[in-house]
Amino acid sequence: MQLTQDQIKQDPPQDWRRYFTFCTDHKVIGVQYMVTSFTLYLVGGFLAMLIRAELWTPDPDFFPDSQVYNGVFTVHATIMIFLWLIPMLAGFANFLIPLMIGARDMAFPRLNALAFWLIPPGAILLLSSFFVGAPAAGWTSYPPLSLMDGTAGQAIWLASVILLGTSSIMGALNFITTIWEMRIPSMDIWRMPLFIWAMFATSIITLLATPVLTGALVLLTFDLLAKTTFFNPIGGGDPVIYQHMFWFYSHPAVYIMVLPGFGMISEILPVFSRKPIFGYRAIAVSSMTIAILGFIVWAHHMFTSGTPEWLRIFFMITSMIIAVPTGIKVFSWVATIWGGKLRFTSAMLFALGFLSVFLVGGLSGIMLASVPFDIHVHDTYFVVAHLHYVLFGGSVFAVYAGIYYWFPKITGRMLNETWGKIHFVLTFVGFNLCFFPMHRLGLMGMPRRVAAYDASFTDLNVLIGIGGFLLGVSTLPFLANAVYSWIGGPKAPANPWEALTLEWTTPSPPPVENWDVLPVLTVGPYDYGHEGRDPQEIIRS
Numbered sequence: 001m002q003l004t005q006d007q008i009k010q011d012p013p014q015d016w017r018r019y020f021t022f023c024t025d026h027k028v029i030g031v032q033y034m035v036t037s038f039t040l041y042l043v044g045g046f047l048a049m050l051i052r053a054e055l056w057t058p059d060p061d062f063f064p065d066s067q068v069y070n071g072v073f074t075v076h077a078t079i080m081i082f083l084w085l086i087p088m089l090a091g092f093a094n095f096l097i098p099l100m101i102g103a104r105d106m107a108f109p110r111l112n113a114l115a116f117w118l119i120p121p122g123a124i125l126l127l128s129s130f131f132v133g134a135p136a137a138g139w140t141s142y143p144p145l146s147l148m149d150g151t152a153g154q155a156i157w158l159a160s161v162i163l164l165g166t167s168s169i170m171g172a173l174n175f176i177t178t179i180w181e182m183r184i185p186s187m188d189i190w191r192m193p194l195f196i197w198a199m200f201a202t203s204i205i206t207l208l209a210t211p212v213l214t215g216a217l218v219l220l221t222f223d224l225l226a227k228t229t230f231f232n233p234i235g236g237g238d239p240v241i242y243q244h245m246f247w248f249y250s251h252p253a254v255y256i257m258v259l260p261g262f263g264m265i266s267e268i269l270p271v272f273s274r275k276p277i278f279g280y281r282a283i284a285v286s287s288m289t290i291a292i293l294g295f296i297v298w299a300h301h302m303f304t305s306g307t308p309e310w311l312r313i314f315f316m317i318t319s320m321i322i323a324v325p326t327g328i329k330v331f332s333w334v335a336t337i338w339g340g341k342l343r344f345t346s347a348m349l350f351a352l353g354f355l356s357v358f359l360v361g362g363l364s365g366i367m368l369a370s371v372p373f374d375i376h377v378h379d380t381y382f383v384v385a386h387l388h389y390v391l392f393g394g395s396v397f398a399v400y401a402g403i404y405y406w407f408p409k410i411t412g413r414m415l416n417e418t419w420g421k422i423h424f425v426l427t428f429v430g431f432n433l434c435f436f437p438m439h440r441l442g443l444m445g446m447p448r449r450v451a452a453y454d455a456s457f458t459d460l461n462v463l464i465g466i467g468g469f470l471l472g473v474s475t476l477p478f479l480a481n482a483v484y485s486w487i488g489g490p491k492a493p494a495n496p497w498e499a500l501t502l503e504w505t506t507p508s509p510p511p512v513e514n515w516d517v518l519p520v521l522t523v524g525p526y527d528y529g530h531e532g533r534d535p536q537e538i539i540r541s
């Protein structure tokens with residue numbers, strides 16, 4: 001069929017202006033996601049500084065109105081989950097999936113652009129809630145608390161999260177279809193890079209779990225605005241049903257936030273160890289196992305919600321079992337670096353940092369999975385310590401590792417390694433100083449989500465505050481490095497780290513449609529150190 005002039009698309013602008021358009025190039029969309037979500041990370045981080053300022057002293061003096069404090073931590077958490085980690089990882093997925101599987105774009109480019117363009121309105125909505133009284137019921141938004149006061153802020157929160165959930169469902173559809181249908185013919189599933197396996201598992205979770213959250217939030221919206229009583233006990237509703245629906249999404253969602261990070265770590269460790277990944281199939285299969293098991297552990301968040309004994313035992317056992325596939329990964333990563341020729345680049349440092357701190361979060365997770373222990377520390381700072389060890393120590397460290405690793409491919413420029421290392425040290429020290437003492441604070445009995453606390457907790461809170469502010473400062477060298485390098489850093493070659501996955505076979509940054517001639521798969525993704533296969537060997541011979 002002959003295309004009419006109207007149907008032939010106008011060439012989109014090729015300079016920076018394309019980032020502000022409804023562009024369908026997966027690489028542009030990837031960068032749009034990453035830059036937007038990083039900006040929101042700074043906003044969420046600023047709110048975290050406000051939280052630490054309030055908790056510097058036992059009295060509610062920084063925010064004399066504690067409801068404002070409640071709004072600050074609610075919006076902080078909502079941003080960190082729905083506007084920073086989930087979209088940031090979607091950004092990596094967008095940029096990398098087609099490049100790693102030898103495709104020219106995503107399966108549904110326009111749906112892809114639409115998914116991104118739902119994020120800015122979601123963000124603006126959420127932040128605008130501060131003008132009408134921010135939502136104050138926590139990121140979990142449990143009824144009846146969320147139905148009590150501050151209707152406008154709560155309604156805005158609901159609209160925003162429903163919008164963002166819709167965006168991630170669209171993204172997941174695209175990722176699954178692209179991975180399944182668009183690999184170059186020579187790439188069977190056992191030659192897919194592990195990041196691709198991880199994104200496949202993640203997208204299945206997103207597709208199955210997010211609609212349940214949306215359902216719960218729509219019903220909550222009715223309760224809030226139309227005064228129905230699905231969850232409101234005053235009219236005979238059941239608030240615990242909301243908790244089940246919420247956690248049916250939100251436990252799997254922790255894997256939505258960490259599986260892509262696992263995938264990135266599996267790419268980075270072999271490159272900087274010059275060794276094949278240990279246990280490729282075990283890592284791939286464990287991602288799928290986590291995706292399945294992740295759906296039968298949710299009620300471990302509800303051990304104190306009056307759940308019957310048999311149910312608690314069931315969820316305690318399944319929660320402990322999920323540590324097995326996670327442990328398989330950690331074991332494989334350690335075995336990968338064991339005896340390798342390690343190169344301590346910034347990406348590698350963040351990957352190793354990830355390994356050490358994520359392990360702590362995994363262990364406190366197993367502790368929390370035990371019903372008697374959880375009843376003791378539920379809703380204390382111990383939980384806050386655990387979730388930051390897995391979400392910051394896990395996901396954020398992995399995101400930084402990924403940024404240092406793929407920045408040359410994305411921007412065509414190298415980041416400064418010295419500043420990268422300074423960034424790593426500040427982050428690692430600040431992180432542990434901020435979040436490790438929270439374990440102790442929780443065991444001592446300090447409740448989470450409060451602006452005022454008993455004076456006996458002051459010393460630890462000051463220490464945590466210092467760590468928190470250090471963590472805030474640690475972002476600055478990164479920010480300066482990223483901006484400066486993007487504008488004027490040294491030009492990046494196609495394959496600066498001598499890696500074997502397909503994204504490194506095209507120039508940095510890759511051209512529109514990725515390759516002039518599609519690459520041919522000649523080596524496996526992790527064939528490092530094999531005679532004649534490792535690019536380093538090839539260069540030497």
Ligand code: HEM
Nearest residue numbers: 254258300301319323362365366368369378379383387390
């Ligand atoms: C070994 C695996 C894990 C187990 C057994 C586990 C167990 C638990 C349990 C039982 C709680 C509830 C604590 C309470 O409220 O009393 C919890 C909270 C939490 N976990 Fe994990 N966890 C694990 C891994 C993870 C991972 C990988 C992430 C994220 C990447 C994560 C993120 C969270 C979050 C965000 C919360 C707090 C939820 C809230 O109340 O806001 N966990 N975990």
Ligand SMILES: [Cu+2]
Nearest residue numbers: 251298300301
């Ligand atoms: Cu959970």
